[in-house]
Amino acid sequence: MTDRYHHGDLRRALIDAAVASIAETGPSALSLRAVAKLAGVSHAAPAHHFGDKAGLLTAVAAEGYDRFADALDTAWAATGDFVEVGIAYVRFAIDNKAYFETMFRPELLHEDDPDLARAEARSRAALVRGAGDAKPGPDGAPPDFNASALGAWSLVHGFAGLLMTGNFPPAVVADPEGALREIGRHVRFGPID
Numbered sequence: 001m002t003d004r005y006h007h008g009d010l011r012r013a014l015i016d017a018a019v020a021s022i023a024e025t026g027p028s029a030l031s032l033r034a035v036a037k038l039a040g041v042s043h044a045a046p047a048h049h050f051g052d053k054a055g056l057l058t059a060v061a062a063e064g065y066d067r068f069a070d071a072l073d074t075a076w077a078a079t080g081d082f083v084e085v086g087i088a089y090v091r092f093a094i095d096n097k098a099y100f101e102t103m104f105r106p107e108l109l110h111e112d113d114p115d116l117a118r119a120e121a122r123s124r125a126a127l128v129r130g131a132g133d134a135k136p137g138p139d140g141a142p143p144d145f146n147a148s149a150l151g152a153w154s155l156v157h158g159f160a161g162l163l164m165t166g167n168f169p170p171a172v173v174a175d176p177e178g179a180l181r182e183i184g185r186h187v188r189f190g191p192i193d
Contacts, residue, residue, distance in 0.1 A: 010039075010041065010045060010049065011049055011059075013039045013040075013041070014035060014036075014039050014041070014045065014046050014049055014050070014056065015056075015059055015060060015063060016039070017035045017036075017038040017039035018030060018035050018046075018056050018057070018059075018060050019060060019098045019099065020038060020098075021034055021035055021038060022060065022098035022101065022102055023097060023098040026101060027057055027060075027098075027101055027102040027105055027108055028105075028108065030053055030056070030057060031053075032046040032047055032052075032053055032056065035056065053108075054108060054109055054110050055110060057102055057105075057108050057109055058109045058110045058113045058115075058116050059115075060098070060099065060102045061099070061102045061103045061105075061109050061116055061119075062113065062115040062116045062118075062119045063099065063119075064096065064099030064100065064102060064103045064119075065103055065116070065119030065120050065122065065123045066119045066122065066123075067092070067096060067099060068089075068092050068096075068099070068100075068103065068123045068126075069119070069122040069123040069125075069126045071088050071089075071091070071092045072085050072088050072089065072092075072123065072126035072127060072129075073126050074088070075087070075088035076126065076129055082152065082184075083180065083181060083184035085126070085127070085129070086152060086155070086156040086180055086184065087177050087180050087181070089127075089156040089157070089160065090156055090159055090160045090163065090176055090177070090180060091176075091177070093160035093161075093163075093164060094160070094163065094164065094176070097164060100160070104157075127149060127152075127153055128146055128149040155183070155187065156180070159176075159179075159180065159183075163176055
């Protein structure tokens with residue numbers, strides 16, 4: 001069964017196979033046997049490296065959160081515009097559906113995993129940067145509650161979900177970034193004076 005896998009980064013091969021499998025069937029339906037078959041390794045390899053299905057999904061989610069934070073950081077660095085960070089959020093969801101669907105399913109993950117916690121915190125920091133009333137805590141971490149950031153997150157996460165499940169009219173599907181920019185012109189994120 002090792003005809004497709006030859007002495008490389010087995011962990012990477014298993015994560016890549018898991019992402020491909022999730023893209024086909026979703027994170028809930030992930031099977032360690034199917035991942036092993038797709039990676040061309042023994043059926044015991046995923047459990048050996050990740051412990052169980054939740055361990056493999058946790059590794060996928062942690063990697064997803066890091067990629068997500070990179071995308072949000074890049075948007076902020078390029079534009080300094082909170083709306084453009086929201087657009088990067090939705091673009092990430094569209095372009096990385098398997099990661100995105102796994103990241104926001106805590107019931108499928110080992111929530112106490114340190115890599116997952118670090119990656120989630122990194123993406124959370126990237127999300128709140130630029131929110132009107134975002135003030136980091138004394139240790140520089142994002143606050144537990146920030147009305148502007150929470151509102152913006154709810155908006156873009158809901159938008160991404162509705163878009164990916166086919167609930168928008170064709171004009172929005174054809175130009176989701178334009179639709180979000182238009183929404184951004186009508187929605188104010190920050191304290192109301």
